[in-house]
Amino acid sequence: MVKQTIRFVCNLSKVLSTSALSIAHLASARLLFYSLIVFSMPALGAGSTNFKPMDVFDLEYASYPQVSHDGKQVVYMRRSFNVMRDAARSALWMVDLASGRHEPLFADFGSYGWPTWSHSGAQIAYVTASGRRHQIRVLHLESGRTALLADLASAPQWLAFSPDDRQIAFTQSIPQKVDSPLYKAPKKPKGAKWSAAAKVVDTVRYQFDGRGIVAPSFSHVFVLPSDGGTPRQLTHGNYQHVGPLAWRSGNDALLFSANREEGWELETFEGDLYEVTLSSLALQQVTTQSGREYAPKIARDGNRILYLSESSERATYRHARLMLLDEKKNETRALGEHLDVSIHAAVWSNRDRSVSILYDRQAKRHLAELSLKGQLSVLSEDVGGTSLGRPYLSGGFDYRSGTYGLTLANKNRPADLGVIRDRELTQLTYLNEDLLATKTLGDVQAVRYPSSFDGTMIHGFYLTPPDFDPGQKYPLILELHGGPHLAYGDFFSAEMQLMASEGYVVFYDNYRGSASYGEDFALLLQGKYASREDFQDHMSGIDHLIELGFVDENNLFICGGSAGGIATAYAIGLTDRFNAAVAAKPVINWISKTLTADSYVFQTHHQFSGLPWEKFDEYWQRSPLSLMGSVVTPTMLLTGEKDRRTPISETEQFYQALKLKGVDSVMVRLPGSAHGIAGRPSRLLSKVGHTLAWFERYRKPSQEPTAEASSTEESSINR
Numbered sequence: 001m002v003k004q005t006i007r008f009v010c011n012l013s014k015v016l017s018t019s020a021l022s023i024a025h026l027a028s029a030r031l032l033f034y035s036l037i038v039f040s041m042p043a044l045g046a047g048s049t050n051f052k053p054m055d056v057f058d059l060e061y062a063s064y065p066q067v068s069h070d071g072k073q074v075v076y077m078r079r080s081f082n083v084m085r086d087a088a089r090s091a092l093w094m095v096d097l098a099s100g101r102h103e104p105l106f107a108d109f110g111s112y113g114w115p116t117w118s119h120s121g122a123q124i125a126y127v128t129a130s131g132r133r134h135q136i137r138v139l140h141l142e143s144g145r146t147a148l149l150a151d152l153a154s155a156p157q158w159l160a161f162s163p164d165d166r167q168i169a170f171t172q173s174i175p176q177k178v179d180s181p182l183y184k185a186p187k188k189p190k191g192a193k194w195s196a197a198a199k200v201v202d203t204v205r206y207q208f209d210g211r212g213i214v215a216p217s218f219s220h221v222f223v224l225p226s227d228g229g230t231p232r233q234l235t236h237g238n239y240q241h242v243g244p245l246a247w248r249s250g251n252d253a254l255l256f257s258a259n260r261e262e263g264w265e266l267e268t269f270e271g272d273l274y275e276v277t278l279s280s281l282a283l284q285q286v287t288t289q290s291g292r293e294y295a296p297k298i299a300r301d302g303n304r305i306l307y308l309s310e311s312s313e314r315a316t317y318r319h320a321r322l323m324l325l326d327e328k329k330n331e332t333r334a335l336g337e338h339l340d341v342s343i344h345a346a347v348w349s350n351r352d353r354s355v356s357i358l359y360d361r362q363a364k365r366h367l368a369e370l371s372l373k374g375q376l377s378v379l380s381e382d383v384g385g386t387s388l389g390r391p392y393l394s395g396g397f398d399y400r401s402g403t404y405g406l407t408l409a410n411k412n413r414p415a416d417l418g419v420i421r422d423r424e425l426t427q428l429t430y431l432n433e434d435l436l437a438t439k440t441l442g443d444v445q446a447v448r449y450p451s452s453f454d455g456t457m458i459h460g461f462y463l464t465p466p467d468f469d470p471g472q473k474y475p476l477i478l479e480l481h482g483g484p485h486l487a488y489g490d491f492f493s494a495e496m497q498l499m500a501s502e503g504y505v506v507f508y509d510n511y512r513g514s515a516s517y518g519e520d521f522a523l524l525l526q527g528k529y530a531s532r533e534d535f536q537d538h539m540s541g542i543d544h545l546i547e548l549g550f551v552d553e554n555n556l557f558i559c560g561g562s563a564g565g566i567a568t569a570y571a572i573g574l575t576d577r578f579n580a581a582v583a584a585k586p587v588i589n590w591i592s593k594t595l596t597a598d599s600y601v602f603q604t605h606h607q608f609s610g611l612p613w614e615k616f617d618e619y620w621q622r623s624p625l626s627l628m629g630s631v632v633t634p635t636m637l638l639t640g641e642k643d644r645r646t647p648i649s650e651t652e653q654f655y656q657a658l659k660l661k662g663v664d665s666v667m668v669r670l671p672g673s674a675h676g677i678a679g680r681p682s683r684l685l686s687k688v689g690h691t692l693a694w695f696e697r698y699r700k701p702s703q704e705p706t707a708e709a710s711s712t713e714e715s716s717i718n719r
Contacts, residue, residue, distance in 0.1 A: 049439060050439065050501040051439050051442075051497040051498060051501050052498075053685045055435060056081070056388075056498075057083040059081065059432060059494065060078060060414065061407075061414035061415040061432075062408075062417040062429060063407055064113075064115065064396065065396070065397065065398050065407065065417060066115050066116065066405065067398045067399060067405045068117050068400060069117060069119050069120075070121055070400070071097075071400045071402050071421075072097055072121075072403075073094055073095065073096050073097065073121070074094065074097065074398075074405040074417065074428070075094045075115045076092075076093055076094075076115075076405065077092060078091045078092070078093045080109060081681050082109070083681070086680050086681055091106065091110070092104065092105040092112045095429075097403070116160065118161045119163060119164075119165050120165055122140065122142060123138050123141065123161075123226070124138070124139045125137070125138050125149075125159050126138075126139065127155065132153070133153070134152045134153070134154065135148055135149075135150065136148075136156055136159070136224065138168075148228075149226070149229075150231050154173045154174070154217075155173075156172050157170060158171050158242075158243025160246070160247060161247075162247050163251055165226060166227075166251070167225060167226060167251070168223065168224050168225075168226050169221065169245045169247065169254055170221075170231075170243075171241065171243050171256070172219065173219045173220075174218060174219075175216070175217045176215070176218060181200065185197065199213065205598075207644050208598050209644040209674045210642075210644075210674040210676070212644065216238070218238050218240055218241075219242055220233050220234070220235045220241050221241050221276060223254075223278060234276045234278065234281060235256075235258075240258060240259070241257075241258045241274075242256060242271075242294070243256060244256075244295050246298050247298070248275075248302065249298075249302050253275050254278070255274070255296040256274060257271045257274070257293060258271060259272070259292075260272075265601075266601060267312070267601075268312065268602050269291055269292045269312040269318070270290075270291065270312050271292040271293060272285055272286065272287045273285075273286040273293050273294070273296055273305070273307060274286060286305070287325065289332075290311075290312055291310055291311045291312045292312065293307050293308070294307065295346070297346065297347055297348055304324060304326050304327070304328075304352075305324070305325040305327065306325075306335075306346050306347075306348065307322075308321065308322060308323070308343055308346065314606060314609075315526060315606060316513075316525060316527070316607050317485045317513070317523055319343075319519050321337065322336050322343045322355065322370075323335070336357065336370050339359070340519060341359040341360065341516075342359060343357050343358070343359050344358040344359060344360070344365075344396075345357070345358040345397070347398075349369060349399050350369065353371075354371045354372065355369070355371075355372070356368070356370075356379075356399050356404070357369075358396065358397055360515055361516055362459065362516060362517065363489040363490070363510055363516055364382070364393075365384045365394070365409070365489075366378055366380070366383070367379045367383050367404065379404065379420050379423065380406065380418075380425055382408055382425075383395040383406050384407065384408075384409030385407055385409035385413070385415030385416070385492060386414075387493075388414055388492070388493075389495050389678045390479075390493050391461075391488045391489055391490070391492065391508070392486055392487070392488060393488075393491075393515070393516065394407075394491075395409060403420070403421050404419060404421075405417065405418075406418050409489075411491055412441055412492055413431075413436060413492055414492050416429045416430060416431055440467060441500075442465055442466055442497055443464050443468065444462075444463050445461065445462055446461055446490060447459075447461065447541070447545070448460075449540055449541055450540065451533075451537045452536050453532070453537065453540075454533075456521075456524070458510065458537045458540065458541060459510050460507065460510060461489075461490055461507075462505055463499075463500045463506040463508075464505055464550075465500045465502075465503050465504065465505065466500065466501060468550075470549070471550075472550065473549075473550060473551065473702050474505045474550055475505070475556070475557065475695075475699055476505045476545065476552070476556050476557065477505070477507065477558070477559060477695070478507050478508070478541075478556070478559070478560075479495075479496065479507070480508070480511075480559070480560030480563075480564030480565075481510070481560070481563070482560070482561055482562035482564050482565075483513070483514070483562070484525055484530075484534075484563035485514065485515050486515060487510045487515045487516045488508050488510060488514075495684065496508070498685075498692075499692065502692055504557075505551055507542065507545060509537060509538060509541045511538060511567075512525055512533060512534055512537055513525030527607075527608075527609065528622070529563070529566075529622065530569075531570075534567060535570060535571050538567070538571065542577075552702045554702075555699055556579060557581070557582075557699075558571055558572070558582075559581065560583070561584035561638075561677070562675065564584070565585050565587070566587045568581050568582070568586065569583045569588055569624035569635075573626075573631050576632050579633075579634070580633065580635070580636070580694055580695050581633050581634070581635045582635070582636045582637075582638060582690075582695075583635060583636070583637055583638070583654070584637075584638040585638070585639045585640065585675060585677060586637065586646060586651065586654060587650050588623060588624050588657070589623045589653055590612075590619040590620070591612045591619045591620065592649065592650065593646065593647070594608075594619070595612060596647045597645055597646065598645060624654070625653065625654070628657050628661065629661075631658070631663055632663060635658055635663060636668060636690065637654055637655050637667045637668065638668045638670070638690060638691070639667075639668075639669065640669075640670045640673030640674050640676075641669050641670060641671050641673065642672060643674055643675045643677075655667040668690050
């Protein structure tokens with residue numbers, strides 16, 4: 001276990017004494033100095049204020065850390081928001097680990113991504129976007145000059161320098177050539193205004209949430225000279241060739257993942273590793289197992305390949321497993337099977353004698369080193385913090401030459417940049433101290449309790465209002481996560497902090513089916529999403545908090561989005577205990593949902609035992625619409641008008657059913673928004689604002705606890 005010490009690495013006196021210090025460096029040094037003062041100060045009292053809606057625009061967080069090949073520098077994406085454009089933006093910043101110098105690579109915030117080090121450390125490739133064009137550029141660190149390498153119509157991904165740094169590989173989506181139209185319209189008269197031409201759709205995967213109805217396009221692998229030139233396409237055919245990409249040591253071959261089988265569009269978790277040779281464009285299949293193999297990492301000996309694998313079995317959840325292919329011995333074996341975790345990422349470490357892995361366990365994201373014999377050494381349990389709206393498990397890492405760069409989680413702050421060297425964790429940035437050090441935030445507490453359904457232990461969290469008094473009773477909001485196989489943790493959440501600041505206790509549980517508690521726990525929702533079982537997981541948690549004495553049982557509210565919206569809609573068909581409900585982007589009718597949403601191939605294959613017309617009763621029983629006769633709870637529906645994951649037609653069905661039944665209800669439609677209704681800061685505020693306004697309409701005056709209740713509550717807390 002790493003001894004996790006939080007300290008600045010910046011040697012301020014050394015930075016300030018540097019003779020060649022630029023104005024930008026001085027500004028950075030002053031920022032670090034003031035941050036050090038603020039971070040060292042005790043918590044502010046009378047001057048503190050609660051977290052407010054407009055504070056969302058001032059939040060920042062670190063993401064996508066990339067360590068130089070010598071392990072001495074870390075580049076990361078610094079994400080923030082533009083209040084005038086109501087949009088996210090990103091900048092590239094770099095920390096020199098020897099001097100502590102922390103500075104931007106460019107003077108502006110914009111749309112920068114995919115920072116990628118050359119092996120020599122002299123260059124950093126990156127992607128930037130302007131309008132509808134996307135560019136690959138290279139920054140030469142010594143001169144500070146940038147070179148434009150490619151100007152592309154679609155966004156490049158998975159940049160990777162060749163071992164000799166002379167080429168950069170990437171993937172890019174290319175439109176399919178259009179065949180002759182079914183119908184050719186006659187030539188219209190000059191000046192005539194006819195209707196737009198018809199769109200003909202004949203592909204299985206024709207729509208995507210956030211993109212709408214799309215023309216067919218296929219992802220291919222390209223290479224580009226790192227000193228400029230023309231991108232060269234290496235793969236062909238109507239298949240999706242995806243990264244991450246891995247170079248062979250000879251600079252003439254690349255590994256990637258693809259499903260190149262006939263009928264691939266109707267398959268879900270299928271794909272193999274392939275190798276393409278640059279000189280001949282010869283394609284060779286490397287893996288042949290059933291399921292999906294992806295994310296290859298080649299050892300320096302050139303013989304061993306790490307990769308991740310997912311089963312294609314008809315199950316609602318499956319772990320991603322770590323595999324090791326030894327091409328010299330022609331054998332493949334699993335690594336770390338005994339861990340019962342899903343692996344998010346894996347890289348060679350310790351001179352290829354072990355593997356560094358990222359996985360979730362018990363609502364925390366772990367970074368660990370796994371020996372090839374299966375011995376595990378945890379380096380950090382605090383990776384995360386890149387999900388600002390709600391406290392989902394998130395975050396990532398990178399490794400080079402003994403140095404780990406990671407996004408560092410904190411329950412009171414979004415992600416900062418951290419490094420691990422010699423098994424010691426160091427926090428490098430404090431991106432939100434200027435904003436959040438002066439705020440009084442709600443406090444996160446963990447709770448475990450048995451479900452009344454079958455005694456299964458459920459792990460949850462509750463956020464108390466600022467200046468919380470355990471002798472008082474507070475209204476409670478149950479907030480249900482999506483997925484359903486995602487998980488919440490004790491991380492900073494802008495949405496929940498805003499709810500807590502209005503005087504609510506916010507309760508969120510990792511109900512059965514949630515990730516990070518093992519495969520068996522996740523599969524408890526197999527064929528039961530939504531169900532009376534996870535409903536009782538939620539209600540048992542509420543009852544547990546009521547017993548602690550600080551929750552007003554006459555002021556209970558429920559909300560959730562996506563899978564959480566489905567669970568909300570299902571819950572109010574089973575109980576009238578909630579004063580009001582907000583179901584964001586719900587599914588009300590699984591039969592219509594699976595035949596209109598972009599996820600129809602996946603859901604009919606993995607979340608049900610057959611197709612809707614074959615298993616009609618199964619689809620109907622799991623539809624909240626089947627419980628409509630019992631619904632009396634005032635309900636708000638909140639959905640993006642361009643949502644193709646849980647189409648707004650589901651919301652409209654629910655709304656009209658509520659109106660026909662005479663239940664107080666309102667439908668909030670978000671123009672231009674797809675499934676991610678909190679994707680822009682103003683939409684996040686709209687989501688939370690509408691939710692709180694609806695709850696306030698049905699919030700009753702709180703009752704003061706009796707002396708007996710206060711005594712019981714105190715003894716429960718002490719336990």
